[in-house]
Amino acid sequence: MTITSSDQQTSGAARTIISIDAMGGDQGPAAVVAGIARSAAKNSEIGFIVHGDKPVLEKLIRKRKLQDVCEIRHCDDVVTMDDKPSNVLRNGKNTSMWSTIEAVRNGEASVAVSCGNTGALMAVSMIRLRKLPGVNRPAIACLWPSRNKGGFNVMLDVGADIRADETDLLQYAMMGASYARNGLAIKRPRIGLLNVGTEEHKGRAELKAANELIANNAEAADIEYVGFVEGGDIPSSRVDVIVTDGFTGNIALKTGEGTARLISELLRAAFKYSPLSRLAALLSLSSMRRLSKRIDPRRVNGGVFLGLNGTVIKSHGAADATGVSAAIKLAFTLGQSGFSEKLAARVASAATAPQDAPELGLLASGNEE
Amino acid sequence: MTITSSDQQTSGAARTIISIDAMGGDQGPAAVVAGIARSAAKNSEIGFIVHGDKPVLEKLIRKRKLQDVCEIRHCDDVVTMDDKPSNVLRNGKNTSMWSTIEAVRNGEASVAVSCGNTGALMAVSMIRLRKLPGVNRPAIACLWPSRNKGGFNVMLDVGADIRADETDLLQYAMMGASYARNGLAIKRPRIGLLNVGTEEHKGRAELKAANELIANNAEAADIEYVGFVEGGDIPSSRVDVIVTDGFTGNIALKTGEGTARLISELLRAAFKYSPLSRLAALLSLSSMRRLSKRIDPRRVNGGVFLGLNGTVIKSHGAADATGVSAAIKLAFTLGQSGFSEKLAARVASAATAPQDAPELGLLASGNEE
Known part of the structure; x- marks a missing residue:
């Protein structure tokens, strides 16, 4: 009864619509629909357009009684993890991934979510949504468990492009700041530039140039630039946003994940070592759950593509219901805050900066390629 | 009594002499001498040349009864953590760091150990020991806790130089293999090249070129080349040596250390959360000690400088007695195995490789700078 009334209330108001690819993940559509069910149970202000095999989806959605919040879009094809991005661009028009992006392009949904092939998702997003005016390279931003109050820092780019020159790094700083404001509710984000040392003379030429560029733009962009940070600072409370090339x-992202995985394996082994340690494990169960919740990669699930006309969230390929639900929650937060429009405005205002520093603009074009 | 007889025995035979800088670390000479004491108590085949402030060192060494295994070299100056390498090269001849390297250069000691300023230590080592014939860029190799039987993988370069082209990466592979053989007793090391994906078409141009170069040289060098690996593979049992630019x-190194530090903080907090979890902490004490011993950064203490005429070990600046003792143990293992000579031979044999592949040699020189 409560659900129905709140449903009516929010369908009257603007429900935030998420476009979601049900097919591309390792765990198949069942995990995606299970994630939808979790999110729908917690939040009545979300609606879904679900893309994939209609008969399969209908069955899953009916079973979980999600017909009221889900619209199904049938697609014949699926992008697999092995598909090359270029091939998907040529032959992928009937895939669930393509259809998922299309719903954002058409304005039917405010954010797209997919667990599929990252390269293909970026390629389709670039082609269909197009880059924001003034953005040279889009970036993927991830959340990183940190010592900050909110529990997370933002890092970008984590893999959209293997290169970035100083103007790209400046844009990453602006986009990352916008994401931190709208996704993590940090009013004046602190930005750090990843390097091998914190001294100003260290690092590659483009890092030294970016260091100056970001510092010069910090006040106008209402960010706090803390300068160079090192790998050990990524989870620190010194910064909110870490800027680096893809x-x-x-x-760094995969190294951090790999280290966390190794430690939790060793932790499990340590607890199984003796009868005493097994008893300890039993007693510390709830403490350990709290810890693992804090660093669970599923909870930080969702790389966000920044720099496009529309927001796209890439969920882990192996995401289960918890992971999908975390990605949906992030999509909802960003969709509701009007993130895409705010980011576009932010980038447009920073795009005027190179005019203030023409010598750096020249340096940038000289370095490209 | 036993100690004396074994002392006589080994001083008659070739005792492995370690040249150690007692001054540069954050914890001062007391921590270094405490580390020497630990190593000397476990291993009667080591002797030390200790560099630093003579009156201070004499007192510390007498207190620990190490006069028989330590020779003191007085130095007036100390390299601080803030000293610029260029300045140390100009004015550092009276520092304990310089004197430490000098003892290796003169053949009095087989390995040098210092907890001091990394940049300065590399600069002094380069100038005094010189690069091995055929080596373009020396590298720093570190040990990384891993799922392999021995418990560690090798990664290089972790910070000697921010650049590396394909021929540098090939040399890193050869030097890393030699280190794994002599330091970790791995007969046929498996080498991986760090990249953002394992597919052959991924990554930067120099990585694709290095991928071919290393593959072509693998058989002659008696290594197993596993191809590209990702950040998550660094602690894996797929590889023994991970090759990357500095x-x-x-x-990656600092990100891994930072992640481990964050998790152990969260773990401690989780154990303090409730009376029940505090009891659990008590019961699991020995399990936790086993775990933390496994991932304790002090135990993997010791970045090894490779590619010079002599072996230099950079210990963590914050190393305590445990850390210093770990670095000494590594120094002893490498010194005793005749590592420097074997590495030189290995690099010399790989240096002939570009002649087999002239087109790649040309590519390399074209890419340089």
Whole structure:
């Protein structure tokens, strides 16, 4: 009864619509629909357009009684994890991934979510949504468990492009700040530029140039630029947003995940070592659950594509219901805040900056390629 | 009594002499001498040349009764953590760091150990020991806790140079293999090249070129080349040695350390949360000690400088007695195995490789700078 009344209330108001690819993940459509069910149970202000095999989806959605919040879009094809992005661009028009992006392009949904092939998702998003005016390279931003009050820092780029020059890094700083404001409710985000040392003379040429560019734009953009940070600072409370190129960011992200995985394996092994440690494990169960909830990669599930006309969230390929639901929650937060429009405005205002510093603009074009 | 007889025995035979900088670390000479004491108590085949402030060192060494295994070299100056490498090269001849390297250069000691400023230590090592013939860029190799039987993988470069082209990466592979053989006793090391994906078409141009170069040289060098690996593979049992440029390696190393530190903080907090969890903490004490011993950064203490005429070990600046002792143990293992000579031979044999593949050699020189 309560659900129905709140449903009516919010369908009268603007329900935030998420376009979701049900097919591309390792766990198949059942996990995606299970994630939808979790989110729908917690939040009556979300609606879904679900893309994929209609007969399969209808059955799953009916079973979970989600017909009222889900609209199904049938698609014959699926993008697999092995499909090459270029091939998907040529032959992928009937895939659930393509259809998912299309609903954002058409304005039917405010955010797209997919667990599919990252390269293909970025390629389709680029082609269909197009880059924001003034953006050279879009970026993927991830959340990183941190010592900050909110529990997370933002890092970008974590793999959209293996290169980034100083103007790209400046844009990443602006886009990351906008994401931190709208996704994490941080009013004046602190930005750090990832490097091998915090001294100003260290690092590659484009990092030194970006260091100046971001510092010069910080006041106008209402961000706090803390300068260079190191790998150890990524989870620190010194910063909210860590800016880096997609090669370095991807290596750092996977290294962090790999380290966390190794430690939790060793932790489990330590607890199984003796009868005493097994008893300890039993007693510390709730403490351990709290810890693992804090660093659970499923809870930080959702790389966000930034720099496009529309917001796209890439969920882990292996995401289960918890992971999908976390990605949906992020999609809802960003969709409701009008993130896409705010980000576009932010980038447009920063795009005027190179005019203030023509010598750096020249340097940038000289470095490209 | 036993100690004396074994002392005589080994001083008659070739005792492995370690040249150690007692001054540069954050914890001062007391921590270094405490580390020496631990190592000396476990291993009677080591001797030390200890560099630093003579009156201070004499007192510390006498207190621990180490006069028989330590020779003191007085130095007036100390390299601080803030000293610029260029400045140390100009004015550092009277520092304990310089003197430490000098003892290896003179053949008095087989390995040098210092907890001091990394940049300065590399600069002094380069100038005094010189690069091995055929080596373009020396590298720093670190140990990484892993799922392999021995418990560690090797990664290089973790910060000697922010750049590396394909021929540098090939040399890193050869030097890393030699280190894994002599330091970790792995007969046929498996080498992986760090990248953002394992597909052959991914990554930067120099990585694709290095991928071919290493594959072509693998058989002659008696290594197993596993191809590209990702950040998550660094602690895996798929590889023994991870090859990357110093920028990426340094970020990965510090990210891994930072993640481990965050998790152990959260773990401690979880154990303090309730009376029940505090009891659990008590019961699991020995399990936790086993775990933390496994991932304790002090135990993997010791970045090894590779590619010079002599072996230099950079210990963590914050190393305590445990950390210093771990670095000494590594120094002893490498010194005793005749690592420097074996590495030189290995690099010399790989240096002939570009002749087999002239087109790649050309590519390399074209890419440089």
